[in-house]
Amino acid sequence: MPRMHALELLPDEAGCDVVRRDWQVLRDAGLPSQLDHRGATNSPHVTVLAAPALGRDDEQRAADLVAPHLPAEVRASGIALLGGTRVSVVRVLDVPDPLVRAVLDLRSRVRDVQHLGWLPHLTLARRMDRADVGRAVEALGHEDVVLTLTSLRRWDPDAGIVTHL
Template sequence: MPRLHALELLPDDAGHDVVRRDWQALRDAALPSQLDHRGATNSPHVTVVAAPVLRAEDQQEAYDLLGPLLPTGARAAGIALLGGRRVTLVRLVEVPDTVVRAVLELRARVADVQHPGWLPHVTLARRMDRSDVSRALEVLGHDDVVITLTTLRRWDPDAGIVTTS
């Protein structure tokens, strides 16, 4: 499977710290955590679109559609599980309708988008055994947190380049 190019929304420093606290709490409980991901681009983010190829026009359209909407408040709310036998644990992120519309418009223009629709979320842990989920929920708690999404980032895995706006 090809490595996917991505356009992502990044939180401000306070939002970054909120997510990293979740990552640290999972690690402290000896559970899988995104802190275990050692990649240079690993930071809290909400993926807008992931595709095998992103054209320069796709990136420009993302800036044109989303740039005027940033910064925007978002609520890191409920927790969800994605996947099958081993799951990805995520915190769902509620964003304003204007952002949802802009993202869906962008996604309609990008070829070969992975995953239909858009489920805004921040990944907390990947490849978690289902037997660890209840303990992870206890560790994370249930508080909703307001964060601010401030920056659009592009990840080009082929060139190993991260670009932010």
């Protein structure tokens, strides 16, 4: 399976702190956490799209369509599970409609986008056993969190380069 190139929205510093606190809460509870991801580019982000390849035209479209809607205040309004036997634990985001429309417009113009539609979320942990989900939800709590998405980046896994658009 090819490594996926991605376009991602990044929260401001305060939003990153909120997400990293969640990561730390999970680690402190002895659960999987995104803190366990050792990659140099691991940071809180919202994936706009992932595809086997992205070109300069795709980057320009993202800058033209999505970037004008930033900064955008979003609300992390719930916890969800993605996956099968082992799951990703995520905070689902309420995103302003104009940004949602821009992302869907962009996704419709990029070839071979992974996954249908768009489920805006922040990943807190990957590959968690379903048996541990209750502990994770208890540790994370049920408070809604508001954060601000401020920038857009492109991840090129082949070159190992992050480009801010």
